[in-house]
Amino acid sequence: MTLDKESDPQAEPEASQPLTPEQELERCRKELAGEVDKRLRILADAENLKKRLVKEKEEFVKFAAESVLGDLIPVLDNLDLALLHGRSVAACKDFVMGVDMTRKIFLDILARHGLEPFGAVGEAFNPEMHEAVGSQQAPGTPEGQVLKVEMTGYRLRGRLLRPAKVIVSQA
Numbered sequence: 001m002t003l004d005k006e007s008d009p010q011a012e013p014e015a016s017q018p019l020t021p022e023q024e025l026e027r028c029r030k031e032l033a034g035e036v037d038k039r040l041r042i043l044a045d046a047e048n049l050k051k052r053l054v055k056e057k058e059e060f061v062k063f064a065a066e067s068v069l070g071d072l073i074p075v076l077d078n079l080d081l082a083l084l085h086g087r088s089v090a091a092c093k094d095f096v097m098g099v100d101m102t103r104k105i106f107l108d109i110l111a112r113h114g115l116e117p118f119g120a121v122g123e124a125f126n127p128e129m130h131e132a133v134g135s136q137q138a139p140g141t142p143e144g145q146v147l148k149v150e151m152t153g154y155r156l157r158g159r160l161l162r163p164a165k166v167i168v169s170q171a
Contacts, residue, residue: 119164
């Protein structure tokens with residue numbers, strides 16, 4: 001089935017025939033509608049790009065300190081070890097008090113930058129947040145409960161930086 005150009009209202013008139021003012025007006029309206037549609041699409045793309053860049057910048061700023069804070073976690077571990085071993089020696093009482101104060105100030109500074117410690121005895125084992133380094137039988141304790149925290153875990157603004165290393169109860 002073929003359509004004659006004369007019977008098809010959408011067909012463009014031949015180039016040799018001059019357009020009537022109505023036809024020219026209709027052609028201009030279609031062209032304008034196409035250009036308006038292009039403009040709206042370009043504006044929408046630009047707005048989406050702007051939103052994506054703002055989101056990426058916020059993510060970058062939010063987690064820019066991640067590697068530095070991750071490198072400082074062993075310092076906290078060493079302070080914890082100094083406190084653990086120093087408390088058993090009476091002659092180190094003043095030293096332990098100084099290390100404890102230093103640790104608290106250091107934790108406060110890190111907390112202001114979004115670092116939060118986690119992992120406590122008695123909480124339920126969560127494989128997304130904890131790393132089981134061992135298990136023990138503990139009568140009267142539900143299976144899968146944290147019995148001992150070997151190493152504190154840390155999150156940076158909700159993102160896991162280091163899992164807590166724990167001993168878990170078994171049945």
